[in-house]
Amino acid sequence: MGTKVGFSPTAILCLLLLFCLGCKCLASEFEGTQTATVRVDASPGLARKIPDTLFGVFFEEINHAGAGGIWAELVSNRGFEAGGPNTPSNIHPWSIIGDDSSIVVATDRSSCFRRNIIALRMEVLCNDCRAGGVGIYNPGFWGMNIEDGKTYNLVMYVKSPETAYLTVSLTSSDGSQNLASVNITVAGTSNWTKLVQKLVANGTNRTSRLQITTNKKGVIWFDQVSLMPADTYKGHGFRTDLTSMLLDLKPRFLRFPGGCFVEGEWLRNAFRWRESIGPWEERPGHFGDVWHYWTDDGLGYYEYLQLSEDLSAAPVWVFNNGISHHDEVDTSIIAPFVKDVLDSLEFAKGSSNSTWGSVRAAMGHPEPFPLKYVANGNEDCGKKHYRGNYLKFYNAIREAYPDIQMISNCDGSSRPLDHPADLFDFHVYTDSKTLFSMRNTFDRTPREGPKTIKLWFLTVNIFVNMIRAQAFVSEYAVWQSDAGKGSLLASLAEAAFLTGLERNSDIVQMASYAPLFVNNNDRKWNPDAIVFNSWQHYGTPSYWMQTLFRESSGATVHPLTINSRYSGSLAASAITWQDSGNISFLRVKIVNFGSHAVRVRISTTGLEASVNELGSTVTVLTSGNVMDENSFSHPKKVVPVKRQLPDAAENMQVQLAPHSLTCFDLTLTQSKLVILTEKGDEYLRSGI
Numbered sequence: 001m002g003t004k005v006g007f008s009p010t011a012i013l014c015l016l017l018l019f020c021l022g023c024k025c026l027a028s029e030f031e032g033t034q035t036a037t038v039r040v041d042a043s044p045g046l047a048r049k050i051p052d053t054l055f056g057v058f059f060e061e062i063n064h065a066g067a068g069g070i071w072a073e074l075v076s077n078r079g080f081e082a083g084g085p086n087t088p089s090n091i092h093p094w095s096i097i098g099d100d101s102s103i104v105v106a107t108d109r110s111s112c113f114r115r116n117i118i119a120l121r122m123e124v125l126c127n128d129c130r131a132g133g134v135g136i137y138n139p140g141f142w143g144m145n146i147e148d149g150k151t152y153n154l155v156m157y158v159k160s161p162e163t164a165y166l167t168v169s170l171t172s173s174d175g176s177q178n179l180a181s182v183n184i185t186v187a188g189t190s191n192w193t194k195l196v197q198k199l200v201a202n203g204t205n206r207t208s209r210l211q212i213t214t215n216k217k218g219v220i221w222f223d224q225v226s227l228m229p230a231d232t233y234k235g236h237g238f239r240t241d242l243t244s245m246l247l248d249l250k251p252r253f254l255r256f257p258g259g260c261f262v263e264g265e266w267l268r269n270a271f272r273w274r275e276s277i278g279p280w281e282e283r284p285g286h287f288g289d290v291w292h293y294w295t296d297d298g299l300g301y302y303e304y305l306q307l308s309e310d311l312s313a314a315p316v317w318v319f320n321n322g323i324s325h326h327d328e329v330d331t332s333i334i335a336p337f338v339k340d341v342l343d344s345l346e347f348a349k350g351s352s353n354s355t356w357g358s359v360r361a362a363m364g365h366p367e368p369f370p371l372k373y374v375a376n377g378n379e380d381c382g383k384k385h386y387r388g389n390y391l392k393f394y395n396a397i398r399e400a401y402p403d404i405q406m407i408s409n410c411d412g413s414s415r416p417l418d419h420p421a422d423l424f425d426f427h428v429y430t431d432s433k434t435l436f437s438m439r440n441t442f443d444r445t446p447r448e449g450p451k452t453i454k455l456w457f458l459t460v461n462i463f464v465n466m467i468r469a470q471a472f473v474s475e476y477a478v479w480q481s482d483a484g485k486g487s488l489l490a491s492l493a494e495a496a497f498l499t500g501l502e503r504n505s506d507i508v509q510m511a512s513y514a515p516l517f518v519n520n521n522d523r524k525w526n527p528d529a530i531v532f533n534s535w536q537h538y539g540t541p542s543y544w545m546q547t548l549f550r551e552s553s554g555a556t557v558h559p560l561t562i563n564s565r566y567s568g569s570l571a572a573s574a575i576t577w578q579d580s581g582n583i584s585f586l587r588v589k590i591v592n593f594g595s596h597a598v599r600v601r602i603s604t605t606g607l608e609a610s611v612n613e614l615g616s617t618v619t620v621l622t623s624g625n626v627m628d629e630n631s632f633s634h635p636k637k638v639v640p641v642k643r644q645l646p647d648a649a650e651n652m653q654v655q656l657a658p659h660s661l662t663c664f665d666l667t668l669t670q671s672k673l674v675i676l677t678e679k680g681d682e683y684l685r686s687g688i
């Protein structure tokens with residue numbers, strides 16, 4: 001009788017359990033640290049110079065980026081025009097001090113400025129009014145940042161038939177804390193008088209207001225009341241803290257002033273450069289109906305050009321081409337708009353003797369601005385009159401300014417444009433996976449140029465259906481749920497996308513993130529690169545990610561290959577660049593978009609220089625949670641962390657953190673490092 005070997009149901013269950021556990025262990029082994037090899041081929045023959053213009057910034061008047069943002073003016077609605085030209089009008093955010101039985105304020109059309117005719121008439125009914133007097137106050141843009149010891153320049157226009165006694169003060173938002181105060185006597189006259197006064201703060205308050213009070217009966221008119229901090233960047237009116245954030249990006253261009261802001265929902269509300277230049281008091285201001293707020297246009301066309309100069313960035317002027325979101329000018333009657341744009345170019349580039357160049361000179365800039373790029377509208381390619389209008393602008397500008405590079409709104413990334421252009425706009429807002437995968441988009445862009453036909457007597461370039469334009473990725477960002485108000489996840493997908501732009505920088509000439517700024521009190525668009533309020537600011541991870549690409553413009557890009565089972569989650573690029581002290585670096589940036597650590601070996605071939613351990617660094621942008629964001633309370637939660645790389649060598653093994661951007665900067669000892677010139681010619685630099 002043989003022995004029967006049998007398994008009880010309990011034993012079978014146990015065995016199954018053990019089997020499952022074993023599988024799980026194996027699986028987690030597989031899912032654990034991944035490996036990859038990144039091979040950089042630095043052979044001179046494969047190296048290519050990246051355009052000097054590759055990475056810049058796009059400044060749009062959105063989210064109060066300008067008014068109540070980088071433009072340091074503290075008074076909102078300084079000319080009382082925001083309520084419109086009809087009187088009486090709303091004077092928001094101005095308000096009264098004292099009860100309304102003692103004071104009556106109303107707008108009328110008595111200004112001394114023709115283009116902004118509205119002024120404020122204040123009638124004081126009390127004599128020896130109660131302590132503190134009655135009057136008006138302006139809270140600025142969600143409160144004025146007044147800092148102890150700092151000077152504020154007040155300018156205002158007043159008119160009073162009888163002598164008036166005013167007190168101008170900076171106070172806390174409820175008026176209880178006095179930060180600065182000055183008494184002003186206004187001589188009685190029927191003419192307008194310009195008053196200029198310095199106020200020095202004796203305390204700090206981040207949400208202050210400007211008060212103008214009196215305690216004597218009478219009638220006084222006010223107009224164009226301005227309060228500017230004395231210390232603005234280079235004295236040009238830009239908030240220093242926000243400007244330094246831009247300088248840290250080393251932007252090679254500044255695209256301005258929009259975006260949809262340029263178009264308007266309706267043409268009557270579009271940005272008009274002509275209305276934004278000249279003495280600030282005379283600018284009418286306008287209501288930007290796309291982002292729904294009034295701008296006094298203190299930050300006007302001239303100031304945008306000035307900001308470009310201050311940032312050493314090439315200006316990119318996006319002009320309105322007779323098209324808004326809801327109305328369009330027919331091509332047959334577009335001529336005045338073309339003339340208007342030609343005038344704007346003369347204003348920027350003309351000699352100081354020219355009609356418009358002289359206006360620029362009178363504003364303080366006799367030298368022309370080096371305006372070389374203009375964009376013909378914004379996101380208008382599909383509009384009925386776009387192509388017709390485009391050609392009218394294109395031909396007129398080409399003839400008058402052959403050096404100007406023109407940007408079309410039509411996408412030429414997958415097929416050549418059907419009209420002449422130097423660059424085409426490419427905008428992308430999407431989820432993180434899609435943007436990560438778009439790192440290869442420009443690999444597929446046609447490279448061929450215009451067809452050239454040689455006849456025996458002349459050479460003709462055929463421009464029909466075969467225009468080679470360079471790409472200007474003028475707006476890119478991850479948005480919606482993957483981005484929140486600016487997540488690490490978004491910045492990683494964007495970094496991967498940018499490595500693709502570096503690789504394809506033979507066809508991609510320029511790129512900028514969007515939007516650049518948000519005032520935390522008026523978030524019209526999420527996410528943004530730089531968040532601020534009246535006195536604080538921080539960069540989102542997308543801002544910090546861009547700082548790791550700031551050396552790429554004008555550098556040399558090298559091909560690389562990634563070998564890994566995990567390569568679908570990796571993106572990388574390699575450049576060589578020189579710092580201001582002429583020290584050369586090989587920079588390898590690797591995005592690990594996946595949730596596993598990666599042990600990566602970086603190797604180089606063809607490098608005609610040796611890697612020096614001294615000075616080599618590794619910088620990592622990561623965080624505990626891929627959805628982590630920065631905030632006013634934790635402004636540096638997700639920022640790049642740099643450390644020395646102790647064992648730099650040509651064959652390096654390093655660990656990439658999950659969800660990270662890692663930037664290796666390997667110092668090169670230049671025995672014979674090939675640098676590419678603008679034209680792609682090589683020259684050799686000798687050792688350091």
Ligand code: AHR
Pocket residue numbers: 060062258259260261378379427475514515525
């Ligand atoms: O960047 C925000 C907006 O996105 C821009 O105004 C517009 O060009 C795009 O649709």
